[in-house]
Amino acid sequence: MADVGVLSRQTDGGDRHLGDRLRLLIRLVNVLQARRTSEAGALLVGFAGIATVLACYGAYCGARHYVACGLAVEGLVLGAVAVWLLAGVPLQIRLARDHACMLFLRTMPVGPVEIAGLHAHAGILPTIGISIVFTGSLLGAGIELWSPRGAARLLALAIGLIWVVSLDTCVAMVLSRAGKGRAVLFGLLLAWWLLLQVRIGVHLTDGDNWVSQIVDVAATDGGLTILGVNTLVRALTAPSGQVLQTTAAAIVHLTAAASVAGYVAVRLAGRPPRRATGTAVPIRLSRPVAGVMRRVSRGALGATLAVEWLRILRSAGKASVLYSLIIFGLVLADSLRPEGGTFVLPLLGLGAAAIAVDTCTSVLDARRGNSLYEVCAVDARDYWLGFTTAFGIVLGSLCAVQVLALGVWNLGMLGRLFIACTTICVVLADVGVTVTRHSRSMSPLKRLLLSVPFGLISIFLTLLVLSLSFSNVAIPIVGLCAFLFFESRNAQRAVIRRLYWNLS
Amino acid sequence: MEPELIARLQKAGKSFGEHRVLDQIDLEIRPGRLYGLVGENGSGKTTLIHLIAGMLAPDAGTVAVWGKDPFRHWQIRRQIGILPEEDTYFPELTAREYLGWVARLRQISDAESRDQMERLAQGFSLGDRLDHLVGSLSYGMRRKVLLTGAILGHPRLLLLDEPTNGLDSQSTQFLSELLAAHRIGDGSAVLASHDRRFVEEICTNLLVLEKGRLIGKTDVQGA
Numbered sequence: 001m002a003d004v005g006v007l008s009r010q011t012d013g014g015d016r017h018l019g020d021r022l023r024l025l026i027r028l029v030n031v032l033q034a035r036r037t038s039e040a041g042a043l044l045v046g047f048a049g050i051a052t053v054l055a056c057y058g059a060y061c062g063a064r065h066y067v068a069c070g071l072a073v074e075g076l077v078l079g080a081v082a083v084w085l086l087a088g089v090p091l092q093i094r095l096a097r098d099h100a101c102m103l104f105l106r107t108m109p110v111g112p113v114e115i116a117g118l119h120a121h122a123g124i125l126p127t128i129g130i131s132i133v134f135t136g137s138l139l140g141a142g143i144e145l146w147s148p149r150g151a152a153r154l155l156a157l158a159i160g161l162i163w164v165v166s167l168d169t170c171v172a173m174v175l176s177r178a179g180k181g182r183a184v185l186f187g188l189l190l191a192w193w194l195l196l197q198v199r200i201g202v203h204l205t206d207g208d209n210w211v212s213q214i215v216d217v218a219a220t221d222g223g224l225t226i227l228g229v230n231t232l233v234r235a236l237t238a239p240s241g242q243v244l245q246t247t248a249a250a251i252v253h254l255t256a257a258a259s260v261a262g263y264v265a266v267r268l269a270g271r272p273p274r275r276a277t278g279t280a281v282p283i284r285l286s287r288p289v290a291g292v293m294r295r296v297s298r299g300a301l302g303a304t305l306a307v308e309w310l311r312i313l314r315s316a317g318k319a320s321v322l323y324s325l326i327i328f329g330l331v332l333a334d335s336l337r338p339e340g341g342t343f344v345l346p347l348l349g350l351g352a353a354a355i356a357v358d359t360c361t362s363v364l365d366a367r368r369g370n371s372l373y374e375v376c377a378v379d380a381r382d383y384w385l386g387f388t389t390a391f392g393i394v395l396g397s398l399c400a401v402q403v404l405a406l407g408v409w410n411l412g413m414l415g416r417l418f419i420a421c422t423t424i425c426v427v428l429a430d431v432g433v434t435v436t437r438h439s440r441s442m443s444p445l446k447r448l449l450l451s452v453p454f455g456l457i458s459i460f461l462t463l464l465v466l467s468l469s470f471s472n473v474a475i476p477i478v479g480l481c482a483f484l485f486f487e488s489r490n491a492q493r494a495v496i497r498r499l500y501w502n503l504s
Numbered sequence: 505m506e507p508e509l510i511a512r513l514q515k516a517g518k519s520f521g522e523h524r525v526l527d528q529i530d531l532e533i534r535p536g537r538l539y540g541l542v543g544e545n546g547s548g549k550t551t552l553i554h555l556i557a558g559m560l561a562p563d564a565g566t567v568a569v570w571g572k573d574p575f576r577h578w579q580i581r582r583q584i585g586i587l588p589e590e591d592t593y594f595p596e597l598t599a600r601e602y603l604g605w606v607a608r609l610r611q612i613s614d615a616e617s618r619d620q621m622e623r624l625a626q627g628f629s630l631g632d633r634l635d636h637l638v639g640s641l642s643y644g645m646r647r648k649v650l651l652t653g654a655i656l657g658h659p660r661l662l663l664l665d666e667p668t669n670g671l672d673s674q675s676t677q678f679l680s681e682l683l684a685a686h687r688i689g690d691g692s693a694v695l696a697s698h699d700r701r702f703v704e705e706i707c708t709n710l711l712v713l714e715k716g717r718l719i720g721k722t723d724v725q726g727a
Contacts, residue, residue, distance in 0.1 A: 021609075028605050035596035104592040106559045107654075108609040109581040270575070272560060 022117045025110065029118060032101070052129050056136035063140025073141050075211040077233045078218055080134045084160075085229075087130040088123025088168040095122040096176035102273050112270035116262070119269070120169045127164050131157065143236060144243075152247040156235050156254070163228060163254040163261075170261035173268035192223045228257040388426045396422030510535055510570065510661055510692050511556055517564035517716075518551050525551045527716045529565070533661070533694065538687050540703030540724070541696040543713035549696035550589050552713065553663045556694065557586050569661070582610055585659035587651055589666050589696075595639020599630065599649045602638055603656060612657040624652045627678040644670035655682060662686065662693035668702050680706050 059080075066076050096102065096119065105115060135145070135157065144150045174185050200217050224230050228250070235243075235250035396418045511533040518526040526548045533539060533556070541549050554560040555567050558574025558581060567573065569580055593602060600621070607617030625631045628648040633641060638649055647670040654664060662683075668676050683693055683706055697703050703710065704724060712720030 024608055028609075031601075032594055032596055100592055100594065103588060103590060104594070107557065107581070107586040107588060107592060108606070109579055109611075110609065111578045270578075 021110065022114050022121075025105070025114055025118050026121050029095075029101070029122070052132050055129075055133045059133045059137035060140035063137040067141050071209070072212045072215045073143070074215040074219070074233055074237050076137060076141055077143075077236050078215060078229070080137050081229055081232060084127065084130045084134055084164050085167060087126040088165065089171055091126065092119045092123040092168055092172035093175060095119055096172055096273050099273070106272060112266050112268075115269040116169055116173065116265045119172050119265070120165045123168050123172070124165055127161065127168070131161055138236060144240070149240060149243040152244055153236055156232065156247045156250045159251050159254045159258075160232055163232075163258040166258040166261040166265065167227070169265040170268075173265045176273045177268045177271045179274065196221055196223070226257075228253045389422075392422040392426035396420075508535055509533070512568050513555070513562075513565065515565035516555060516562045516567050518548075518555060518560060518562055525716050526555070526562075527564075529555075529718050531711070531718065531721075533692055535660070535690045535692050536687055537692055537709055538683055538707040539692070539694045539709045539711055540707030541694055541711045541713065542698070542700055542703055547713040548716040549713055550665055553586075553588075553665050553694060553696055556661075557581065557584055557663050559586075583660045585654040585656070585662045585664075587654040587662075587664040587667055589669075591646060591650070593638040593646055593650060595637060597638055598635050599625075599638050599641070599645075600634040602649060603634075603653055606653040606656055610657050610659075617656060620656055620658075621652065624655060627682070628652060628675050629672075642670075644672065644675075647671060648675060651679065658686070658689070658691070660691050662691065662695075664693060665696045666698070667695055668697060668699045676702065 063076055067073060105118075138153075139145060143153070145153055178185065196217070199221070200214055203213055203217050218224055219230055219233075221230070231246075231250045231253040235246040238246040400418045400421070509532055511531075513529050513531040516526060516529040516531075517524065529552065541552065543549050551560065555562055556569060556574065558567075558569070558576075558578060561575040567575070569584070572580060574580055574584075597605070603621050604617065607614070607621075612620075621634070622631075625634050628651065630645065630648050630652065633645055638646060641649065651664070651667060651671075654662060667679060671679065680702070683695075686693060687708070695703060695707060707724055710720065710722040710724050711718060712722075
C-alpha cells in the first residue's frame, strides 16, 4: 500500500484574494514568457525603452509637420486612437491561442475575472508604449496638456488606457471564445467597416483637404460614437473653452464603454477557448492546386509544398483573412480618394511582409506537422522550402485577388504584384525564422545587435522589391531575391538541423 | 442533495455543433468510491470528465459537485484533481517548478507541497527528473509529472483521464495503491480509461459509455 502520509489532506485555508491569484498567474505567465521569448521578444523588450523614446520624438515631429501642412488635427488623433486600440490585441490573441496554458488554467481553481485580467495584462505593455507615443503626437500637434485644462485631458487619457485595455480584452475574448456571437460580431464589424469605407468614398469630393472630409464622416459614424472614439477625439481636440465639458463627457462615456466591454470579457472568459471544429475549411481550389504543385515539383519537395499549402490555408487562414480585410479596407479607401491609388502596392507589400515574418515563426512552432515530416523522413531543406514557398504563394494570391477586387484587370501588373509579394514573403519569412532560431543560442547583446540590421534589411528588401518590380525590372529583382533566398537557405541548413529539426 | 454525495449529474447532455457527445447522463458520485469510465473512442468519456470538473458547461440537464454548479463555482476546483488526456505541461519549466505552480494555485502550503512532491516523485520514479525541463522528458515521464500535479494536495475528488497512459508497471502499481488509499480516506475518483483490466481491478463502480449514453453502471466490488 502506498505511503498514506502522501495523502495527508490539504488544509482548507481561506480563498486567496482576487488580486493575489491574479498576481500569481501574472508571475507564472511572466516566467513562461521570459523563457519562451529569449529571442525576438527579448530584443523587442530590450529595445522597447529606447524605441519608445525615439517613437515618441518621431510622433512629436511628425505631428508638427502634419499640423504645418494644414491638415485637421482630428484626423491625426483619430488615427492615433485607432493604433492605440489595435496595439494590444495580437498579444492577447496569442495568449488565448496558447492551448496548453489555457487548458492548464481550466484545470486549476482560476476564475473568469483572473483569466480576463491575465489577457488584459498580456496586451498592456504595447498599449502603454502607444500611449506614450500618442502623448508625443498630441504635444506635437499643439494640444495643451501641461496646464489645469491639460490635466483634465491627461485624466481622459488615463481613463482611455483602461478603456483600450477593456475593449482589447473584450475583442480577444469574443474572437477566442464566442461561438455564434463571434460570427455575428465579425459580420457586424465587416459590415460597419465596409459601410464606413463606402461613406468615405461617397463623401469625398475633389479638393486637397481630404483628411477633413474623412474626419467629418468619422465624426458622424455610429460605431465610432458608440465605442467612445469620437468622444475621446472631441475631448482631446476641443477648443480651450470647452475642454472641461468635453473631457467630463469623454470620461463618463469611456468609463461606461470600458465597463460594458469588461463585463462582456469576464462573462466570456469563463468559457473554454474555441478550437478547430475538426471540419476542414471548404476551400474548393485547395486540393486541385495542391495536386498541380505536387506534379510540377515531384518527390518529397512537391509533396511538402502541397501539404504546406493545405496547412496554411486551413490553419493560418484566419490571420490571412484578417490581414486581407484590413489592407483591403485601406486600399479601397485610398483608391476612392481623388488622385488616390498610390498607396495600394506599398500597403499590400508591407502587409504581406509583416504577416509573413510574424506568422511564419509561430506556425513553424506548431510542431505537430513537423513531427509528421520527421516520421516520413522528409529532408529539412525540402520542408523549409515547401513551407515558405507555399506561404508566399498564399499571401501573393491574396494580394493579387485584392487588386482584382478593385477592378484592376491588368494581367501584367497582377503577375508582377504576385511575384513581388510572393518573393517578399519567402525571403522575409526565411530570414526572419533563421534569425529567430539562430539567435536563440546567442547572448542578449548579440541578439540586439543582430536585430537592427535584420530589421533594416527587411524594410529595405520590401521597399526595393515593391518599387522596382513595377518599373519593368521585375525579373532581375526576382533573381536577386531568389539568390538571397537560396543563400539564406544555405545558411539555414546547419541551423535548422541543429536547433530546430532535432527539437521537433 | 444528500450530504454524502460528491457529484450528481441529472439528464446532463453536451453537444459540439451538430454532434451530440453526451446525452441524458444520470450519475451520482459518492465518497469512498472509485468509478471506472470505459467506452470506445469518441463515446464521451473525456467530455463527461470535463463536465464534472466544470471545464465545460452542460447544454442540457444539470451537473452539481458538492451541490454547486462547477462551471460557475470554479473555486471548488481546489478540491478536484484533474488529469486531462491532453498535455497541459509547460515545456519551459522544470518538473519541480511546474508542480510548484500547481501547488501555489491550489493553495497548498510550500512545506506540504515539497513533502508530497518528493514522496510522489519517488513513488513514480521521478525523483532524479524533477529538475529536468518538462519538455525534455519522455511521454511517460511527462504523464507522471501531470499525474503528480493532479494528486498533489490530496483533492477529495480525482478526475483522471487515461491515467495509465505511458506508465510503466511499477508506476501503475503505485497509482493503484494511491487510489486505494484515497478511497479509504473517503476520497472519490473517476478514471476514464481504455485499460479495462486496470479499471476492473481498482474501481468499485464501472460506468460504460456508448455513443454518449451511459449504458451500464456496475458495482464491481460491491462496495
